[in-house]
Amino acid sequence: MEVGQWHMWGVDGAGNRPSSYGALLGLFFWLLTASGLHAQVANDDIERRRVVHTGETITSSTAGCTVQRQCVDERLTGKCIEYHNDQWFEVTPTVTGRYFVNISGQQCRDTRGVQLVVLTGEPCQPKTYQVLSCTSLGSQDDVFVALEELRAGQRYMLNVDGYLHDYCSFQLTLSDQPHGIPAMPALSAGSAPAAVSPLVALRWTLPDSAATTSRFRVIRREAAEFKSHERTSLPVTRSTYGAPVVAYSYTDTLPKPGRYLYQVVAEATDNQPPVLVQQRWVAYSKLLPMQRDTSLRYLRVPLGQYKTGAKLSVVATDAATGRVVGNRQVIKQKKIEQMSLLPVVLLQRQGVQQVRVRITQTIGPGHPPTSDELTLLVPAPSSSQ
Incomplete structure (x- = not known):
């Protein structure tokens, strides 16, 4: 900027x-x-790095900070960080164990937030540095970075920088308890293919390493938003034999066209830190992609006749063989008149000429499910494909 x-x-x-x-x-x-x-903080200079005690919350800002180039080496962190306006902290645990650097309360000029590097070594001697953690947030969510087996009496240095020169005020705490969601490398928003439906279907499984999980939180952030917002909280359910159910799903409706990041966070009841089990960018556009041939688009299923709020199970089969080629579970939305079901080009490559679609509508208690069937023709491939 x-x-x-x-x-x-x-x-x-x-x-x-x-x-x-x-x-x-x-x-x-x-x-x-x-x-x-510039309201430059004193610990902009590594020799005046600020000491952080366990459980203490420090408030600081990257505004006006500069970089002591002789005290950093970007080759140690790869593409994780570019130093623009960094500052320094120092922590020395009194007890060996796992600790968490909690970053919260970010107020930034842009949407990017701060970056955090944790390292050991002699101050301003990059040849002695050993990087333990490097994190670029990409948002202003409250996050934590887990640091395993920090040694009692060992000095650790924390370097905080505004992501891509973002100016941020923030709070930093070293604690034995996490706060917020796990900080993970940001995914590229540009990798998400655009969809013409506002419906987003998420599916995930209970991790083997998170057997004590009690609930899943689904959070969402639009690309230009500062923070994520919780969309739902799903408890871990158990079978009649007491075993936890492994598979979970959630369907969300996007409010407007744009790019959105979804994250599914597993939370436990035994003081284990939250675990990020899925993160995914999705893109929604009301306009179909510009394509040379209509045969490259999607088979579309009409939904206007179904009741708003009804659960719809859509199963598509190859009319010639009966082979299932696709299925969707959706909630009928008021303004949704049709749904994109299958990419036509994939059906063409599989030699499918007709698709039989069965739609089962479930309204609620006291209303038996109803089903409809229709047959959709798959356009022949064009000579340019």
Whole structure:
């Protein structure tokens, strides 16, 4: 972000900062940059690194910080971090064990948040550094970084930098308990293929390593939003024999076109830290992709005749062989008149000429399920394919 540019934050209806507050904060950051009046923290200098005691919460900011190039080496962290406006902390555990660096309360100029590097070695002697952890957040969620088996009496240095020169105030705590969600490397939002339906179906399984999981939290963040929001919380269920159910699913409806990051977090009841079991970008567009031939699009199923809120089970089979070629479980939405079911090009490659679709509608108690069938023709491949 160049000097002279700033973002205005809008109201999202979920309690985020109102637009007037965001505009003022963005203008404040811009004025600091343009005027040169940086509120630089003392620990911008590694020799004045700030000592953090276990359980202590430190409030700081990356605004106005500079980089001591002789004290860092980006070759040690690969593509994880580029130093722009870093600052230094120091922690020395009194008891050997697992600790968590909790980062919370971020207030940033952009959406990116901060980056965290944890290392050992002699201050400002990069040849002695050993990197234990490097994390780029990519958002302003409350997150934690787990540090396994820190040794009592061992000095560890923490380097916090604004991701891609983002200006952020934040809180940092070293604790034996995690707070927030696990910090994981950010996925590329550009890798998600665009869909023409606002429905998103998530499926995941209970990890073998998380046998004590009590519930799953599904959280969502639009690419331009500052923080994620919880969409649902699903308890771990058990069979009649007491064994935990392994497979879980959740269907969500996107509010508008855009790119969205979904994360599924498993939480336990035995003081084990939350575990991220799935993260996935999805993209939603009301416009079909520009393609040279209509045969490359999707078979579409009409849904206008079904009741809003009804559960629909859609099963598609090859009309010639009876082989199942696709199935979907969806909730009928009020304004959804049709659904994209199968990519036509895949059916063409499999030699499928007709698809028989069976739609079973379940409304609720007291209403028996009803079923309909229709046959869809698969367009012949064009000569250009």
